[in-house]
Amino acid sequence: xxxxxxxxxxxxxxxxxxxxxxxxxxxxxxxxxxxxxxxxxxxxxxxxxxxxxxxxxxxxxxxxxxxxxxxxxxxxxxxxxxxxxxxxxxxxxxxxxxxxxxxxxxxxxxxxxxxxxxxxxxxxxxxxxxxxxxxxxxxxxxxxxxxxxxxxxxxxxxxxxxxxxxxxxxxxxxxxxxxxxxxxxxxxxxxxxxxxxxxxxxxxxxxxxxxxxxxxxxxxxxxxxxxxxxxxxxxxxxxxxxxxxxxxxxxxxxxxxxxxxxxxxxxxxxxxxxxxxxxxxxxxxxxxxxxxxxxxxxxxxxxxxxxxxxxxxxxxxxxxxxxxxxxxxxxxxxxx
Amino acid sequence: xxxxxxxxxxxxxxxxxxxxxxxxxxxxxxxxxxxxxxxxxxxxxxxxxxxxxxxxxxxxxxxxxxxxxxxxxxxxxxxxxxxxxxxxxxxxxxxxxxxxxxxxxxxxxxxxxxxxxxxxxxxxxxxxxxxxxxxxxxxxxxxxxxxxxxxxxxxxxxxxxxxxxxxxxxxxxxxxxxxxxxxxxxxxxxxxxxxxxxxxxxxxxxxxxxxxxxxxxxxxxxxxxxxxxxxxxxxxxxxxxxxxxxxxxxxxxxxxxxxxxxxxxxxxxxxxxxxxxxxxxxxxxxxxxxxxxxxxxxxxxxxxxxxxxxxxxxxxxxxxxxxxxxxxxxxx
Numbered sequence: 001x002x003x004x005x006x007x008x009x010x011x012x013x014x015x016x017x018x019x020x021x022x023x024x025x026x027x028x029x030x031x032x033x034x035x036x037x038x039x040x041x042x043x044x045x046x047x048x049x050x051x052x053x054x055x056x057x058x059x060x061x062x063x064x065x066x067x068x069x070x071x072x073x074x075x076x077x078x079x080x081x082x083x084x085x086x087x088x089x090x091x092x093x094x095x096x097x098x099x100x101x102x103x104x105x106x107x108x109x110x111x112x113x114x115x116x117x118x119x120x121x122x123x124x125x126x127x128x129x130x131x132x133x134x135x136x137x138x139x140x141x142x143x144x145x146x147x148x149x150x151x152x153x154x155x156x157x158x159x160x161x162x163x164x165x166x167x168x169x170x171x172x173x174x175x176x177x178x179x180x181x182x183x184x185x186x187x188x189x190x191x192x193x194x195x196x197x198x199x200x201x202x203x204x205x206x207x208x209x210x211x212x213x214x215x216x217x218x219x220x221x222x223x224x225x226x227x228x229x230x231x232x233x234x235x236x237x238x239x240x241x242x243x244x245x246x247x248x249x250x251x252x253x254x255x256x257x258x259x260x261x262x263x264x265x266x267x268x269x270x271x272x273x274x275x276x277x278x279x280x281x282x283x284x285x286x287x288x289x290x291x292x293x294x295x296x297x298x299x300x301x302x303x304x305x306x307x308x309x310x311x312x313x314x315x316x317x318x319x320x321x322x323x324x325x326x327x328x329x330x331x332x333x334x335x336x
Numbered sequence: 337x338x339x340x341x342x343x344x345x346x347x348x349x350x351x352x353x354x355x356x357x358x359x360x361x362x363x364x365x366x367x368x369x370x371x372x373x374x375x376x377x378x379x380x381x382x383x384x385x386x387x388x389x390x391x392x393x394x395x396x397x398x399x400x401x402x403x404x405x406x407x408x409x410x411x412x413x414x415x416x417x418x419x420x421x422x423x424x425x426x427x428x429x430x431x432x433x434x435x436x437x438x439x440x441x442x443x444x445x446x447x448x449x450x451x452x453x454x455x456x457x458x459x460x461x462x463x464x465x466x467x468x469x470x471x472x473x474x475x476x477x478x479x480x481x482x483x484x485x486x487x488x489x490x491x492x493x494x495x496x497x498x499x500x501x502x503x504x505x506x507x508x509x510x511x512x513x514x515x516x517x518x519x520x521x522x523x524x525x526x527x528x529x530x531x532x533x534x535x536x537x538x539x540x541x542x543x544x545x546x547x548x549x550x551x552x553x554x555x556x557x558x559x560x561x562x563x564x565x566x567x568x569x570x571x572x573x574x575x576x577x578x579x580x581x582x583x584x585x586x587x588x589x590x591x592x593x594x595x596x597x598x599x600x601x602x603x604x605x606x607x608x609x610x611x612x613x614x615x616x617x618x619x620x621x622x623x624x625x626x627x628x629x630x631x632x633x634x635x636x637x638x639x640x641x642x643x644x645x646x647x648x649x650x651x652x653x654x655x656x657x658x659x660x661x662x663x664x665x666x667x668x
Binding site for chain 1: 503
């Protein structure tokens, strides 16, 4: 490289170094002028320059960066839009029985055709989807809140273990569907005035909370013997605050993940119960009831089953995808 | 088969008074903590692990009591037994003359907790990652209601932060944003803000970088001077124990093998285990290093169960039999 080009970068050309001799040819070198005495400030060295870390901010950043999360967000938004907007624009009489219009194939008036009692399938399906998702959200949140509460207590107080394990064996060893049916039947006999929706929520909650509780109990056991909990105990922190301040924040990510996976499960449970006739009555508009109706004439009019089944698949797919993407984003190890 | 008859051989459990005198009858010093015949066993039957065997020591008010020994010698077990985390199999522990082991009411155990605090070994594991520094340091204040209002609490917390050379702006930060030394200082602040009288330091510097060990040690010394603290300092590093302790107990295999003033033990070790530990200290001078003779301790040569504590000189105890001690003191 040309030597002249380097000359302009030489230190001699910078004003601060004018009196400094680089090559050692000039005699007057003042070494003291090169260095400046800096006082040691103990507190200055403690300053953290990095911006404060925020867990939720980095969750958002990681979540948005994932392509599968993007698909999940878009389909989730579409789904929410569909179940909120479409039922609002239902034309008059489209959800009523009309024998004249029964079993129509899809056309420009009835987009997805009509069912065997003449109701419009497009609006029926989306109205049903709204009901199913609503019920699933309510049930899931109930299950998660109850399950988390009992799970924390179960994991924290080891003495309660035998009681909870027996309870778990009792509930978990009966096939879920059988238990739903049994509870639903018992509730309908005991409280005939109870709405079918409430009955459904109660029986699903009773049958499912212990699974969540056991999951949270296992997670609690993993972290409860960590040293920071020991430190809290030596400080005399009461159990309630250890649970809410030490354990719950650590479990929050797994709880959210668990919730997003429980929701689709609850949707299919509701559909299954309605399908078998122990959930919502078949004249109620829900996905399960629609599937039950569509099944009856499946060979002649397959679209009556395919429409609600397709929407159900789309809903469950969306929630699962959302849950899986969220699981990755909530894991702090994947934040960098 | 011999194990079956052990239960008949075992002495009936001694009972311990609920209060003892806080003045040492020999030298008249104030006893802050007294450990009497403490056994801590884990497991049962064949798989019993005897972590601590008939430990006896006293910690005087205002001193630093060093506990040194190799990994698995029961140092941490006894310090956790003092906190009530590990249950005693036998014996009793007294704090200011009051028995703090066995059945305690909630109020009593809380009162003990407010006076005995612990500094943990690993600052990364012992701080709640999901809580900010403000909560971590205030935790004890919340538990013992040691503040009048939020301003008072914040004032106390920032004051404490200043004492451990941290800044008030750190309050909203989370533990993982700090360096190891800073984290350990947060741990120290958390333990000291409730103004305990006895601080159990469980290897507080062994997980720290060598360059900041001195910083934390000097901080501990400074805090001891300012707040009249008593330390039980657990470590496996002899040079650190020598630097910080007034009296030292050397532990091996669940037994205290030698106990005495730090200077005495370092200048004139008696028990062969202590001797072998002292020869293992790294020496920075290459000339003396080459002369050093490393002693290897043969654990099998001594049966601790047959030994007892013998006072060889003023307040200097060695675990052994009279013959053994004679052998150790004469053979040089």
